[in-house]
Amino acid sequence: REIKNLKTQIQELEQTIKKLEQAKPVERETPKKQLKEMEEKLGELEKEKDVMREASTELEMKLVTNLEEELETLKLKEQVEDLKREKSEIEEEMLGYRRRVEADDKFIRDLNKEIKSLKEGLEIATKERKDAVEQR
16 A cells, blocks of 8 residues: 555656646746655655554564464474374283283183183092992
8 A cells, every 4th residue: 555655656746747847947846845845755755664664563573473373383283293103102002901911811711711620620539539438
């Protein structure tokens, strides 16, 4: 918007210069008046420059804020990736524990079967001895 205004002002100045060049020497403005107008225009341009500088500063601050937010987002993404890796490692470890528990369960079942067989064998042997003692 400021640039458009400046372009408009430049066009107006160019038109004024053309008019002054075409005017008769008597009609031309005095150099003091021209100097005063130019100083006024310079003052206006200085004000516009200050406004543009402020706008530029605001944009820079917004850009810095956006970059900081992007950096924070990237850090969070890295943390998520680290957590995913950690979760995967824990899942692998848990799978190892499950396999050990399953193997231990199978071992216990096999021991229980063996104990049961031994008890049955003991009961049979005890009964056979008892019968043998009773027969004597």
